[in-house]
Amino acid sequence: MLEVTDLHAYYGKSHVLQGVNLTVGDNQVVRLLGRNGVGRSTTTKAIMGMVRVAGSVRFKGREISGLPPYEIARCGIGIVPESRNIFPTLTVYENLLIGMKSKNQKGRWSVDATFDLFPNLKERARTAAGVLSGGEQQMLSICRTLMGDPDLVMVDEPTEGLAPQLVEQVGVLLEKIAAQGVAILLVEQKLQIALRISHQVLVMGHGRIVFSGTPKDLLAQESVRREWLEV
């Protein structure tokens, strides 16, 4: 579904992505791990067209690097940025509405279904999203992206700063998303969210993928964990 080949990205003179290769298959859950500052967020932004890149990004067989973000979104990629980026002055309901790419978009997700999933959001439907708690904002941000009915969703450190109980809730939501046949690229520092299925684990270090395998493989490779993950 997604094939990234030899991807390079720069911020001014600093060479942040130095030849990233990764693939996400149909309906797969892929976890992208690494310490802070290694380039995980930049990878998601590069796929989304938010930073200038060299290299190739193919999605459903089509080359998408160089397209503006809105066209990439319309190809079926959704992103939930680590800063959540909810629209604080708009209501919860309006935030969800903006997630839809057209007025009568029909897809796997609907506002009503979201409200059934998160009664908290339903109660606050008419309040400004800026007053929600961090956890509620995270749920809103994920649900807003789902409204656009993506086939692949990239979720960047969704549990940062959340209480353990909320981490669990995020995990439950991610499993529901996967169950709908949506592929997931999940960015974390280490394997923190418990998921029943993770097809592939990637570890990133200094702008490159330094390990790729199953969760079991990673468990077996203590040297990888020590060098690239543990602090």
Add this chain to the structure above:
Amino acid sequence: MLHSLVFVLVNGLVYGLLLFLLSSGLTLIFSMMGVLNFAQASFYMLGAYLGYQIMAWTDYWVALFVAPVAVGLLGAAVERYVLSKTHHRGQVAELLLTFGLSYLIVEGVKLVWGVNAVNYGMPPSLNFPIFAINGVSYPAYNVFMMVVSVAIFALLYVLLTKTRIGIIIQAALSDRDMVGMLGHNIPRIFALVFGIGCALAGVAGVVGGNILVTEPSMALSLGPIIFVVVVIGGMGSFGGALVASLLIGLLQNYMTTLNVSLAGLVGVSLGSHAPFRELLNQPLSQLAAIMPYFLMILILAFRPKGLMGKVES
């Protein structure tokens, strides 16, 4: 005395609302794109000339609708095909471009309609006195201008808060990158917003052009005031633009009625060699034109973010 006070008040409101039509368009464009549209007053002028021309061909009511739409479409085209190419080069390039555009429009208008004022009259159906106080009557057209301004703002309010596209525009005002990543065509939204901002100036031109004289210098005479309004109100603040527009409208109209001078105000009489004698003996009415600039300098010096702005200008 009563009638002059009422007239000053109403005239101030009319002028203030006209300023707000112009400054709200500027604010809308600035909040979303960070572009200070230097050509805003030129689009106002274009609205007036198109209003005059369309009224000559058909009638005023057609002009009131068609001229702002035409100005809006031109604005949207400018953004889509020219201005958008400079967004990534930063604000100076954008400012210079709109600066050049403002001259182009003024010169273009001179080529088409000549260098003298055109005879843009009031619609006959609105050319009557609407009320009179102590035998002095007040023109209905000025009241009509107020009604149009308020109606436009009501329309804009509904558009921005009750429609899907308006909500997307609001979101883009705060975080356009996120709106783009959710699949909305940001360049098209930019063109739309720029077009709406210019159309607001176009409305001001159509309704204001016939009482303020439609001539090639009209853009230059109103242009600086709009920027003053935006700075005093606070860059990017609609509420600030409204307050500052009405403040300047009312204050300026009030001052033009004052015959007392600064010296007279504090009750001193000046010898023929007193310093600043000229300035201090001017009647305040003569100072009305520079008052907005004086206010702007005070604001910049002592409250740089303006009356209601969030960021320092």
